[in-house]
Amino acid sequence: MIPVYEPSLDGNEFNYVTECLKTNWISSKGKFSNLLCSNFSKYTNINYVTNVSNGTCALSLALATLGIPKGSEVLIPSFGYVAVAASVVRHGAIPVFVDIDLLDLQIDVFDLERKINNNTSAIIGIHNYGYPYRSSIVNKIAKNYGIFHIEDCAEAIGTKDYNGNHVGNESDISTFSLYANKTITAGEGGLLCSNSKELVVSANNLKNHAISEPGVYDHNDFGFNFRMTNIASAIALAQLENIENKLLRKKEIAKKYKEGIKSSRFKLFDPNPELNLNSYWMNTLLTKSPNESEILMKHLKNNNIETRPLFKPVHLMEPYNKFSSEKLTASEKISGCGINLPSFPSLKNEQIEIIIKTINNLD
Numbered sequence: 001m002i003p004v005y006e007p008s009l010d011g012n013e014f015n016y017v018t019e020c021l022k023t024n025w026i027s028s029k030g031k032f033s034n035l036l037c038s039n040f041s042k043y044t045n046i047n048y049v050t051n052v053s054n055g056t057c058a059l060s061l062a063l064a065t066l067g068i069p070k071g072s073e074v075l076i077p078s079f080g081y082v083a084v085a086a087s088v089v090r091h092g093a094i095p096v097f098v099d100i101d102l103l104d105l106q107i108d109v110f111d112l113e114r115k116i117n118n119n120t121s122a123i124i125g126i127h128n129y130g131y132p133y134r135s136s137i138v139n140k141i142a143k144n145y146g147i148f149h150i151e152d153c154a155e156a157i158g159t160k161d162y163n164g165n166h167v168g169n170e171s172d173i174s175t176f177s178l179y180a181n182k183t184i185t186a187g188e189g190g191l192l193c194s195n196s197k198e199l200v201v202s203a204n205n206l207k208n209h210a211i212s213e214p215g216v217y218d219h220n221d222f223g224f225n226f227r228m229t230n231i232a233s234a235i236a237l238a239q240l241e242n243i244e245n246k247l248l249r250k251k252e253i254a255k256k257y258k259e260g261i262k263s264s265r266f267k268l269f270d271p272n273p274e275l276n277l278n279s280y281w282m283n284t285l286l287t288k289s290p291n292e293s294e295i296l297m298k299h300l301k302n303n304n305i306e307t308r309p310l311f312k313p314v315h316l317m318e319p320y321n322k323f324s325s326e327k328l329t330a331s332e333k334i335s336g337c338g339i340n341l342p343s344f345p346s347l348k349n350e351q352i353e354i355i356i357k358t359i360n361n362l363d
């Protein structure tokens with residue numbers, strides 16, 4: 001089976017992890033934890049970074065750090081990974097689902113602004129599939145209304161925003177995931193970033209039991225343990241060292257898919273390629289109907305090629321539908337009409353050719 005994703009551990013991962021084990025630095029303290037945060041800050045140009053256990057913890061920590069009031073409304077796109085909605089509900093806030101724009105599968109800024117009211121406390125945008133949403137416009141909207149803006153960049157390491165900066169710079173707090181299917185990984189891990197020192201100092205305190213003073217059992221807040229280990233950070237650091245190669249290869253893979261399927265009835269999702277913003281986390285093939293997607297997925301599976309469906313809109317899921325009575329036309333329309341293809345950097349050219357041939361073979 002060609003998997004839809006697998007990590008490529010092709011740099012210093014083994015050496016760095018061995019160093020952790022040999023030197024006994026296996027908890028969250030240690031040089032790799034520090035180096036990961038400082039190097040990630042340099043790479044993204046976001047001033048302050050703290051590492052956490054995973055991308056979902058990063059979201060929960062962002063909501064806690066900003067002091068999002070319980071019972072307030074947080075605007076989120078319905079078309080996106082469920083961790084965002086779950087974090088909002090677990091925080092005790094109310095998710096308000098916003099539609100997407102079909103041109104780029106990202107949050108619809110008009111629908112977003114329409115849904116702001118006196119009880120809105122924050123917006124969480126998601127850069128879906130490695131393509132950026134209009135984060136600077138969303139940031140302006142958030143500032144105009146005096147609400148917070150969190151940027152979920154879990155799927156968008158290496159993605160540029162419309163100003164040409166690394167995503168994560170146009171918000172109060174941005175979050176990243178280092179799960180095994182992400183462009184760089186720690187197995188499990190996450191990062192919380194901000195250009196505000198105060199916010200990252202506060203997040204750092206909350207992620208570590210809100211300890212007032214090291215070694216003293218006195219705590220200044222209701223903290224979490226969201227720490228990331230030095231071992232996981234060592235893996236992520238080695239991955240970050242190779243990020244440019246990974247991104248280049250991902251771009252090459254997208255180009256091959258695009259060329260290869262251009263005479264088929266399917267289309268590769270790739271808006272505004274001339275702007276060079278996409279980090280091509282996932283290659284998404286768009287179909288004309290849900291039925292066509294289902295047939296294509298089955299056909300690929302029968303030929304040992306793993307794929308994934310597009311996100312089901314969160315407002316249609318049983319635990320979440322009580323938060324929404326509105327139809328979100330674009331999210332509902334696109335959800336069934338596409339699949340994600342194998343997209344990991346170590347995918348071989350021969351495998352890509354097999355995938356393309358199999359797609360083109362479908363009657």
Ligand SMILES: Cc1ncc(COP(=O)(O)O)c(C=O)c1O
Nearest residue numbers: 054055056081083154177178179
């Ligand atoms: C947009 C988005 N946000 C958050 C997460 C959660 O990250 P993690 O799996 O590291 O908790 C993911 C996926 O993993 C994601 O795709």
